[in-house]
Amino acid sequence: xxxxxxxxxxxxxxxxxxxxxYRDTSPEFEARWVALKRELRQxxxxxxxxxxxxxxxxxxxxxxxxxxxxxxxxxxxSARPPKPIPSVAALSPQLTELLAMDAVLGRALxxxxxxxxxxxxxxxxxGQP
Amino acid sequence: MNTACLPxxxxxxxxxxxxxSESAAPAEEPDGDDEAGWMIRVAAGEEAGLQHLYxxxxxxxxxxFYRSLGSHADAEDLALEVFVxxxxxxxxxxxxxxxxxxxxxxxxxxxxNELRRRRRKPADAVPPELFEELPQENAPDRRLxxxxxxxxxxxxxxxxxxRTALLLIQQQQLDYPAAAAALRMTENALxxxxxxxxxxxxxxxxxxx
Numbered sequence: 001x002x003x004x005x006x007x008x009x010x011x012x013x014x015x016x017x018x019x020x021x022y023r024d025t026s027p028e029f030e031a032r033w034v035a036l037k038r039e040l041r042q043x044x045x046x047x048x049x050x051x052x053x054x055x056x057x058x059x060x061x062x063x064x065x066x067x068x069x070x071x072x073x074x075x076x077x078s079a080r081p082p083k084p085i086p087s088v089a090a091l092s093p094q095l096t097e098l099l100a101m102d103a104v105l106g107r108a109l110x111x112x113x114x115x116x117x118x119x120x121x122x123x124x125x126x127g128q129p
Numbered sequence: 130m131n132t133a134c135l136p137x138x139x140x141x142x143x144x145x146x147x148x149x150s151e152s153a154a155p156a157e158e159p160d161g162d163d164e165a166g167w168m169i170r171v172a173a174g175e176e177a178g179l180q181h182l183y184x185x186x187x188x189x190x191x192x193x194f195y196r197s198l199g200s201h202a203d204a205e206d207l208a209l210e211v212f213v214x215x216x217x218x219x220x221x222x223x224x225x226x227x228x229x230x231x232x233x234x235x236x237x238x239x240x241x242n243e244l245r246r247r248r249r250k251p252a253d254a255v256p257p258e259l260f261e262e263l264p265q266e267n268a269p270d271r272r273l274x275x276x277x278x279x280x281x282x283x284x285x286x287x288x289x290x291x292r293t294a295l296l297l298i299q300q301q302q303l304d305y306p307a308a309a310a311a312l313r314m315t316e317n318a319l320x321x322x323x324x325x326x327x328x329x330x331x332x333x334x335x336x337x338x
Contacts (some may be wrong), residue, residue: 009338014330015333017276019302021192022188022192036213037176110183
């Protein structure tokens with residue numbers, strides 16, 4: 001190596017070395033570019049998406065969060081203990097009496113068959129002894 | 130306007146309207162520096178758009194990749210890959226920053242993938258005559274040619290972040306805001322990084338000579 005190069009590189013040397021660029025490209029590189037361009041021509045650029053990627057992510061996130069919230073609400077609702085039936089004591093005395101009568105009479109069997117019972121119910125009141 | 134309080138369907142409608150207006154806008158005739166205009170052409174499938182970007186950026190990209198990897202063949206591969214990525218992403222491109230910022234962000238991602246993929250393999254030396262000096266093209270300097278090999282070896286010893294910062298600022302001549310945006314760091318942090326990179330590069334070169 002030239003003894004000059006053994007000296008410390010100056011700032012100017014450094015600047016000039018850093019600023020160096022390719023003067024030209026090789027014919028092989030240009031040939032590769034032509035081939036690549038042909039390939040790209042057959043695969044046109046993809047159409048712009050309806051929304052940019054970051055916006056799509058936001059939308060998916062919002063929809064996902066809504067879905068998760070709905071699922072949590074459903075689970076909480078279905079796990080809720082059933083509403084208690086109001087106790088008899090909470091009802092009015094008249095209704096309590098009516099319910100008691102219904103419980104007794106609901107099980108009673110009619111003494112007459114339906115035809116006779118209907119006829120009896122429609123007897124004129126004046127015909128009574 | 131605070132869009133957070135709008136009902137979601139209105140936001141969706143607004144997005145759709147924006148998309149319609151952007152996609153329906155005719156490709157303007159780009160001027161010399163309007164790379165965004167050329168990207169619109171690429172998105173529209175015009176081959177001339179991609180060819181323009183290639184003609185303008187192929188040498189900066191090759192230089193950047195060569196200095197970063199020390200391999201001419203790999204530099205060519207990655208430079209072509211950048212144009213493939215540009216072609217693919219043209220439809221989504223939004224000129225929110227300088228085109229060079231966008232371009233070198235892609236380049237840096239590819240570079241990192243490449244460095245991750247392989248541990249550095251021996252560089253195939255590029256004859257110095259393939260390089261030109263931008264500031265002083267006529268400087269007849271044999272010393273520089275002799276320093277080239279040491280310089281390249283020393284450059285490859287720098288951490289990737291420092292090397293990329295140095296190249297974007299000094300080789301690609303990006304301004305600090307653009308380079309900082311490409312590297313996703315503040316301008317001040319970039320200034321410190323470049324300063325340290327230069328110091329380290331000099332130290333490495335001194336140790337090698």
